[in-house]
Amino acid sequence: MTDLLAHAYDPDRFRRQGHQLIDLLAGYFEKMLHPDADEKVLNYASPEALFQRWKEDLENAPHPQENTFFATMLHDIIHMHHPKYMGHQTSNVAPLAALAELTGAVLDPGMGVYEQGTSGVAIERVLSKKIGGLIGWDDRCDGFLTSGGTLGNLTALLCARQVMAGDDVWENGLQGKQYAFMVSEQAHYSVARAVKVMGMGERGIIRVPVDQYYRMRTDLLDLHFEKAKKEGVEVLGVVASSCATATGSYDPIDAIADFCEAKKIWLHVDGAHGACVLFSKKYRHLLSGIDRADSVIMDFHKMLLSPKLITSVLFKNAEHSYQTFAQKASYLWDKDEGREWFNLGKRTFELTKSFMSIRVYALWRRYGEAIFEQNVDRLYGLAKRFSKMIAAQPDFEAILENPESNIVCFRYLQVGWPEEKMEKINLLVRERIVREGRFFIVQTRVDGRLYLRVSLMNPFTTEKELTGLLEEIRSVCAVV
Template identity: 40%
Template sequence: MTSSLSDVQSSFPEPTTGEDLWHSASGLTAAFDPGRFHEGALDIVDRLTAYLGDRSVRGLDLIDPEVLLKAARGLMTPERQRVADFDADRVKQIVDLYTETGIPVHSPGYMGRQFSGVVPLAGLIDLVGSVVNQPSSFYEAGQLPNVAERLMAEELNRFIGWDRDRFAMVTTSGGSLANLTALLAARNHAFPQIWTRGAGGAPGLPAIAISEEAHYSVTRAAGVLGIGEGQIIRLPVDQAGRIRPDLAGSVLDEAKRRGLRPFCLVASAGTTSLGAFDPLEDLAALARRHGLWLHVDGAHGASLLLSEQHRDKLRGIELADSLTWDAHKMLFMPAPCTLLFYRDRTAARGAFQQRASYVFDEEPDIYSAYDSADKNFECTKRPMIMPLWTVWSVYGPALFEQKIDRLCEVTRQAHRMIAAEPDFAVAHEPESNILCFRYLPDGMEPAAAHRLQLEIRNRIRGGGRFFISKVDIQGTAALRVVVMNHLIDADHLAMLIAEIRDIGQRVLRASATARHDQRNGSQS
C-alpha cells in the first residue's frame, strides 16, 4: 500500500522537551547565530589589523612540534557529550597562536618562499567565499564565481594574446594540479585511445621533455600518468638555468631512436631555483618541428606579463598550447589560486572524457556553458577566483604591475649590493624577484662552502629575524631570497647581509676551534 505524504509526516517521532534536548538544540542554534558571528568577526578583524600593521623585521619562529602540539591540544574543549558554550577567549587564543606560529609573510624579514602576503581586500573576499560556500565548478552552484572566472580569463588573455574566441581558462587548486591537468590534455591529444584502452596499445612509449630545472610537480605528474623516469627526456640548460634550444633537438632525436614518443615539451617561465625564463619563441619552433604540445609552467613568472618593463621575458607565450599561472604567487592572492589556460578550448575538454548524470547535463544550455567541471579534476572547488576578480575590479591591473616592478627592482638592488661584497658571490643575474648567492670568504673549499651555506640558512631561520631559503646549484648549496614584500628596502638588505656575514664568521671560527681541539687531542 502506498503511503501518502501525510502518513509519512505523521510517522515522524514527537519532539521531546527534556533539558538535555533543549541544551542540544540551543547549542546548535548558537553555533550558527549571525549575531555571534558578527561579534567574533569584529574581534578577529581587529587582531588581523594589528598583525598587518606590524612592520617589524621578523622571520620564522620555529617551535618544537611537541610544544606546539601541547599548546594546541590545550585549546580544545574537553566537552564531548553536548555542544560546548561559545568561548570567545578560546577563539582569540587560537587566532593568536595561528598568526604567531605562521611565516610572517607581510614582514620585510620574509624573503624565503614564493607565496606572498595577500592584498588585504582579497582576504576579506576569501572570508565571504567561506561563509556563502559556493563551489564553483558548476554555474548553478556558484553563479558569480563562474562569471568572474570568464571575466578574468578575458582580462588576462589580453596579456597572453590568444584568439579570444578559441582560448579557455579554468581555475585549479595549485600549480601542481594545473601542470598535471595540462599534461593529461596533451597526452590525450597525442594518444586519443589511451583514455579508454590504456597505454598498452599506444605506438611507442609516451614521453615528456622537460628542463633539468623543471619543478618537481612536473616529474610527479609524469609518475601519476604512468610515465616512468626512463620516459622523461631531460633537456640541457645554460648557466642561468634556461633550456638550450640548440642542444634540445638532438636530445629529442636520440629519445625517439630509443623508442620513446614524446608528446609534450614543458618550458618554464620563472624556475623555482633561479627564477629563469626559458626562450619560449625558440622552444615553440622546436615543438612544432617535433610535433609536440608546448606547455609553459609559468606558476611563478607568468605574472610578469602584467608589467610593461618585464613582459618581454615571456616573448612567445602566444605560441604555447597551455599555461599554468599561480595567482597566489605574484598576483598576491590567498592560496591556492591557479589559472590554467589553453590556446584551444577543445583541447581543454580533452583532459577528461567521462560523463556522470548527477552533475553533467544531457542537454547543454546557457547555464552549463559556464561549467568547468568537465575541464578540471575538482567537482567541489573553492571559488578561488573571487578574491582576484574583486581586487582587479576595485584597483585595476596597475596595482599588480606596480608591485611586480617594485619587487624586481629590489631584487636587482640586492644583486648589486651582494655582488659588491668581496666575501659574497652571486650565482646569477636575477630575471625576476629570485636571487641566489653564497657567502664565500677567501680560500673556501667547495665541500666546505656547501656545508657553510646550509649552516648559515639554518641559523638565520633559527634567529627569527629573517627567513630565507636555500637551493643546490650544480651540487653546491646557495642561499636564496625571494622578494615578495614591496616594503623591503636597502636597509633591510644591508641588515640581512650583515647577519649572514656575522653568522658565517662565527660558524667558521667554531669550526676552526673544533679542528684545533681535535688535533691537540689526537696528539696527546
C-alpha cells in the same frame, strides 16, 4: 536546534566577534608595515613541541575564548607580511583579497557545476579570457582556476597527452606505449611528478641541459628528441619554465615554440611563478613567444597578492580543454558530451573546489591590472639591485649577476675555503636564521652546490632589509 548550533550560528555573535577579529588583523597589518626591531618573522618552535601543544589544547576543548586562539595564531604562524620574509614564493596577501576570501568562505558555493557556482563560475571565465588576451590569444582560448600549480601542470599535461597521443589514452590506457615530455633540468619537480602520476615513469621525462643563465638549451632539443625516437619514445610536447623555481630564469619560449611547431608537438608554459610578467610592460619580454603555447599555467598565489591556492590553467584552443577528462556523470550535468563551459567540473581535476575567483577578482576590479604590474616591477627590480649589492661584497657571491625575476641565489664564502666548508657554513647559516626568526630565507641546490635563496615577495621589503640580511649572515658566520 540545539543550544550549541544556535550559538555557533548566532549572527550577533558573528558581528561582534568579526569586528574584534578585523581589529586584531588590522593591528597585525599595521605592525608588519612598521615592525619593531625585535618583531620576528617566525617564532620558531619544533614540530614535536607544537604537536604536543595543540594535542593538549584540543584535549581540553571546548575553549570559550575564540579570539585568543586567533591571537595565538598571529604569534605562531610565519609572518609573510614582515619585510624580512624572503622565503618561499607564496604571496603577500593584499587585505582586500583576504576580505574577499572571508566572503567566499561564508557563502562557500561549489564551483564544479554552474547552478552552484553561478557568478563564481562566470568570473573564472572572465579572468581566463582576460589572461588569454594578455597572452595574445584570440577568443577561442579559455581556461579555469584550479588548486595550485602542481595540479595545474598535471591538468595541462593530461590534456596535452590526450590531444597529442594518437590513441585515446584516457579510455584505453597507455597500451605499452612510452610517451614523454621534454623539460629543462631546472624545471619544477611538479612536472616530473605529473608525468609519473600519468603512469609514464622516469622515461616519460626528458631533461634538457641549461646554459650558464639556467635557461633551457634549445639547441639540444633536436638531439634529445631524435635520441628518444630511436629508443621508441614518443615525445608529445615541451614544457617551458617561466621561470624556473630555483634560479628564476626564463626558458626562451620563442625558440621552444619553433621546435614544437616543426615537430608538431604540444607547448606548455609552466608560468606558475613568472607568467605574472604578463602584467608588466617592463618585463613582459621575458615571455616572448608565449602566444604560441598550447597551454599555460599561472599562480595568483605567488606574485599576484592573492591567498593560496589559485592557479589559472589556460588553453589556446578551448576545445582541447574538453578532452582532458571524458568521464560521464549524468547526475551532475544534463548533456555529458556537451561543451558546457559553465560546468567547470567537466574540465577540472576537482569537482568541488573553493570560491577562488572572488579573491582575485576583488583585487583586479578595484585596482585594475596596475596593482599586479606595480608589484612585479617593484620586486623584480629589487632582486636586480640585491644581486648588484652582493657582487660588491668580497665575502658573498650570487649565481647570477642579473637575475631575471625576484629570485636570488647566493652564498657566503671566504677566499681559500674548500667547497665542503662553504656547504657546511651556508647550511648552518640558513638553519640558524630560520630558528632565530629575525629573517626568513630558504636554500636550494644549483649545479650540485648549496645556495641560500631569497624570493622577494613582499612589496615592503627594501634595500635596508637586504643589507640587514647580509649583516645577519655575517654575524651568524662569525659564531658557527
